[in-house]
Amino acid sequence: MDKLREPLPTTFRVAGSRQTAMVLKETIEKTYVPQLASVVFEDEPVGPPVQLSWYPDGLAWQLNVPKKVLRKSPEFKKFHSFLVFETEVVRLVVSLPSSLPPSLSPLSRARARAHLGEIYPDKKPSRCCPPSFSTSSRTIKSSTCAPHPDPRSVSPFVVPFRCSPPTTYPSPISPISLSPSPRVARIAQTAQLLEALHSTECSVPPGLLIANDSDYKRTHLLIHQSARLPSPCFMVTNVDASIFPALRLPFAPGQDSEAEAEAEVDVGKERKRRRGGMGGRALLFDRILCDVPCSGDGTLRKNVGIWKYWNPMDGNGLHGLQLRILQRAMRMLHPEGRIVYSTCSLNPVENEAVVTEALRIVPGFELVDVSEQMPTLVRRPGLTAWVPAADRDLTFLETYDAYMRSLPETKCGEARLGRSHWPPAESELGALHLERCMRVYPHLQDTGGFFVAVLRRKEGAPNGAAPSIKEGKRVAEESKVSDERETKKMRLGEDDGEDVSMTTATPPGKSRREDAVESGEAMDEDDAEESEPTEPSTPAPDAPATASAPAKDNGKGKGKGKEKQSGDGGFKESPYTFVAPDDPIVQGCIRQLSLTPTFPSSNILVRNPAGEPARSLYLTNDLVHAVLQSNDFKRMRLMTAGTKIFTKHEGVARAEASAEGRDTPFRLLSEGLPAVLPYVQPESIVDACIADLRTLLEDYYPLVTAFGEPFREALGAKPMGSHVVKFKEGSADGGASLTHDLVLPIWKSATSVSLMIDKKAKSALSLRVFGEDLTVAGREAAQKQAQKQARTASEAQTTTAISVEATPALDAMQEEEDVTVRAVEAARVDAGEGQVST
Numbered sequence: 001m002d003k004l005r006e007p008l009p010t011t012f013r014v015a016g017s018r019q020t021a022m023v024l025k026e027t028i029e030k031t032y033v034p035q036l037a038s039v040v041f042e043d044e045p046v047g048p049p050v051q052l053s054w055y056p057d058g059l060a061w062q063l064n065v066p067k068k069v070l071r072k073s074p075e076f077k078k079f080h081s082f083l084v085f086e087t088e089v090v091r092l093v094v095s096l097p098s099s100l101p102p103s104l105s106p107l108s109r110a111r112a113r114a115h116l117g118e119i120y121p122d123k124k125p126s127r128c129c130p131p132s133f134s135t136s137s138r139t140i141k142s143s144t145c146a147p148h149p150d151p152r153s154v155s156p157f158v159v160p161f162r163c164s165p166p167t168t169y170p171s172p173i174s175p176i177s178l179s180p181s182p183r184v185a186r187i188a189q190t191a192q193l194l195e196a197l198h199s200t201e202c203s204v205p206p207g208l209l210i211a212n213d214s215d216y217k218r219t220h221l222l223i224h225q226s227a228r229l230p231s232p233c234f235m236v237t238n239v240d241a242s243i244f245p246a247l248r249l250p251f252a253p254g255q256d257s258e259a260e261a262e263a264e265v266d267v268g269k270e271r272k273r274r275r276g277g278m279g280g281r282a283l284l285f286d287r288i289l290c291d292v293p294c295s296g297d298g299t300l301r302k303n304v305g306i307w308k309y310w311n312p313m314d315g316n317g318l319h320g321l322q323l324r325i326l327q328r329a330m331r332m333l334h335p336e337g338r339i340v341y342s343t344c345s346l347n348p349v350e351n352e353a354v355v356t357e358a359l360r361i362v363p364g365f366e367l368v369d370v371s372e373q374m375p376t377l378v379r380r381p382g383l384t385a386w387v388p389a390a391d392r393d394l395t396f397l398e399t400y401d402a403y404m405r406s407l408p409e410t411k412c413g414e415a416r417l418g419r420s421h422w423p424p425a426e427s428e429l430g431a432l433h434l435e436r437c438m439r440v441y442p443h444l445q446d447t448g449g450f451f452v453a454v455l456r457r458k459e460g461a462p463n464g465a466a467p468s469i470k471e472g473k474r475v476a477e478e479s480k481v482s483d484e485r486e487t488k489k490m491r492l493g494e495d496d497g498e499d500v501s502m503t504t505a506t507p508p509g510k511s512r513r514e515d516a517v518e519s520g521e522a523m524d525e526d527d528a529e530e531s532e533p534t535e536p537s538t539p540a541p542d543a544p545a546t547a548s549a550p551a552k553d554n555g556k557g558k559g560k561g562k563e564k565q566s567g568d569g570g571f572k573e574s575p576y577t578f579v580a581p582d583d584p585i586v587q588g589c590i591r592q593l594s595l596t597p598t599f600p601s602s603n604i605l606v607r608n609p610a611g612e613p614a615r616s617l618y619l620t621n622d623l624v625h626a627v628l629q630s631n632d633f634k635r636m637r638l639m640t641a642g643t644k645i646f647t648k649h650e651g652v653a654r655a656e657a658s659a660e661g662r663d664t665p666f667r668l669l670s671e672g673l674p675a676v677l678p679y680v681q682p683e684s685i686v687d688a689c690i691a692d693l694r695t696l697l698e699d700y701y702p703l704v705t706a707f708g709e710p711f712r713e714a715l716g717a718k719p720m721g722s723h724v725v726k727f728k729e730g731s732a733d734g735g736a737s738l739t740h741d742l743v744l745p746i747w748k749s750a751t752s753v754s755l756m757i758d759k760k761a762k763s764a765l766s767l768r769v770f771g772e773d774l775t776v777a778g779r780e781a782a783q784k785q786a787q788k789q790a791r792t793a794s795e796a797q798t799t800t801a802i803s804v805e806a807t808p809a810l811d812a813m814q815e816e817e818d819v820t821v822r823a824v825e826a827a828r829v830d831a832g833e834g835q836v837s838t
């Protein structure tokens with residue numbers, strides 16, 4: 001309990017591709033740790049960041065200093081800026097030949113990494129060629145990685161249940177917030193999974209990651225944040241995970257009969273017939289992370305609000321939903337797959353009780369012994385005995401029967417707890433192996449509290465061992481779980497997810513508090529943040545894949561963006577339409593950037609009713625393409641798929657083009673660069689040096705003639721439009737240096753050139769490479785700041801004089817205190833009260 005009263009130390013993780021993550025780690029180790037090692041603040045020594053011993057490769061760090069040290073100590077301020085800037089440039093620093101840039105992302109829980117340990121077990125799943133995990137080296141390797149994998153030869157890599165909505169990007173404090181917002185932490189899992197998927201040399205890996213959240217707003221935050229790790233393999237969905245609909249894929253090569261495919265995946269023919277012939281095999285998942293909504297008592301150290309509002313009925317109420325989500329995951333798991341079930345609660349009712357009941361209902365599954373994974377993460381085994389609190393007054397009753405007897409006869413039908421809230425009988429314990437669950441307590445290694453259990457199918461268990469949604473729902477209902485918090489009402493169809501239709505809504509009266517409990521997070525100021533959908537439009541009725549059926553919108557997202565009420569009562573997102581590979585716009589982009597013939601032009605999609613390449617082009621991999629083409633997304637809302645790579649270049653280019661009677665050209669986006677770069681013919685990439693980078697940063701549109709040779713000549717030889725530039729590693733006068741090659745998109749106009757990255761990223765890059773913000777915006781901001789300081793100082797001087805005159809008694813105090821500070825304060829008070837001292 002004492003530990004729970006202490007604030008959680010700040011942690012951060014160096015993320016991204018292995019190569020660049022290692023470079024950043026080295027910078028922290030060799031530059032910053034020595035600089036911070038001997039800092040003394042207010043006569044107290046303050047320590048440098050320390051590596052978390054249990055985190056693989058030393059990529060996670062803990063920083064145990066008060067906030068004011070970060071604000072006031074020059075050394076720590078510099079380190080803080082370093083973290084902030086690295087986070088800012090994450091999207092644009094591309095180190096050839098690796099596929100994804102590095103980032104610094106927060107890691108307030110060990111859980112995320114623990115998930116990965118199990119997501120990539122040593123043994124490579126036999127049916128797939130996506131990444132396998134080597135625990136010894138902690139690298140994730142891919143045995144095959146062709147830019148065009150046959151979608152039918154790979155197993156999908158999917159996390160369909162509740163993944164990490166993030167903090168808003170770009171958040172200047174996201175890597176190192178001293179009182180980390182719950183949301184800051186949320187991206188960690190999804191980001192790690194994305195990194196894992198991209199940890200090969202392949203820019204368009206063959207797998208698929210689906211992040212799902214039932215909260216519409218949070219899915220937008222997730223999309224926004226995933227721009228840090230743009231991926232053609234990524235989809236975000238918005239649906240209640242306990243009724244996540246089954247997804248389909250086309251038949252595999254060699255599967256010449258429907259029956260063969262059906263037998264393999266155990267999808268009933270009857271159901272398929274009823275579905276109206278949308279053929280194909282079911283998409284089963286290799287790895288599923290069920291990071292279920294929970295009471296969040298393990299986050300007490302960072303979410304102090306939980307102290308005030310916690311009550312035992314939170315966990316009791318969530319038990320049923322947690323159980324249904326886990327069962328749905330079991331239903332959708334590939335025979336050789338694994339599920340990680342996790343919560344940030346220490347309440348056994350939300351943990352061991354859920355796992356026990358799920359294992360009872362789905363007999364073909366077992367808990368995996370993960371004691372060998374992450375051996376330095378100190379943990380305790382799962383509990384085998386507990387007594388749930390039966391009400392808010394903490395009445396503890398040893399057995400379910402005792403609980404039922406304690407209820408007045410008239411209330412028995414409304415029992416709020418089910419048998420599954422109590423521990424299993426002694427006789428069941430041996431087979432369950434609850435000790436294989438992992439409990440992490442805050443006092444063990446100065447962390448938050450959390451629970452992890454890994455499940456898999458027992459060897460030889462039949463594929464169809466898992467129950468349908470209907471069965472799971474029935475069992476959960478039979479346990480008479482009263483779910484106070486659970487506001488989603490499901491109308492179940494005749495069979496499993498294929499036939500389930502749902503209507504979910506948060507009642508108007510639902511409070512933020514309830515919301516926070518449901519999601520396992522406490523309220524935070526940041527919860528007010530919102531991100532807007534990107535491309536408003538109306539869906540086409542015949543769109544090949546159109547998302548609908550929202551899970552939860554809290555009524556706040558109404559009328560926003562592309563959300564539209566459809567005739568059948570569901571919701572419709574903009575359609576996802578694949579454009580023809582020979583589309584003139586696509587071909588124009590290919591020609592402009594000299595893309596190789598292997599560029600996956602058949603995987604370009606647009607999101608507008610006409611299905612025209614009107615503004616933005618997105619890239620998916622083959623598997624995402626197949627999933628979009630084979631499913632109608634009527635029962636869940638598809639929020640995003642793939643990554644945006646090209647956009648119409650507005651402004652001068654539009655004016656020039658229309659004057660010449662041409663179409664407005666498209667340009668390569670910085671977030672699309674990692675995916676597209678391997679397809680750019682190397683000889684078409686323009687070489688440049690650090691001095692050229694400086695010129696591009698200092699001005700919005702420097703003239704071609706402003707550059708030195710050979711860059712100037714190379715630019716002169718290029719046609720107008722989008723190009724890729726490689727700034728070679730090297731140093732410049734004044735200590736500026738590029739430690740590795742940097743590849744960025746540019747736009748060439750008739751006489752000038754501009755760097756195609758956003759203003760904030762430009763500033764961050766400038767600070768990183770040149771140690772100062774050389775950009776126009778940076779210079780303007782510095783100028784404004786200087787003017788403000790000068791104004792404040794002169795106001796302070798005036799007010800001091802006035803105050804001293806008006807109140808001679810201050811003289812004595814002024815001898816002891818800082819005159820300027822007091823005078824500024826006095827001036828503020830006067831201004832606030834409308835008094836003028838004369």
Ligand SMILES: C[S@@+](CC[C@H](N)C(=O)[O-])C[C@H]1O[C@@H](n2cnc3c(N)ncnc32)[C@H](O)[C@@H]1O
Pocket residue numbers: 161162163164165182185186189212213214215218239240241242291292293294321518519520521
């Ligand atoms: C524990 S939080 C997210 C955990 C996150 N991965 C982290 O590390 O902080 C729970 C999330 O589950 C979502 N959620 C709640 N009920 C859900 C349901 N029935 N289906 C899917 N997502 C749900 C909430 O919106 C919330 O974002």
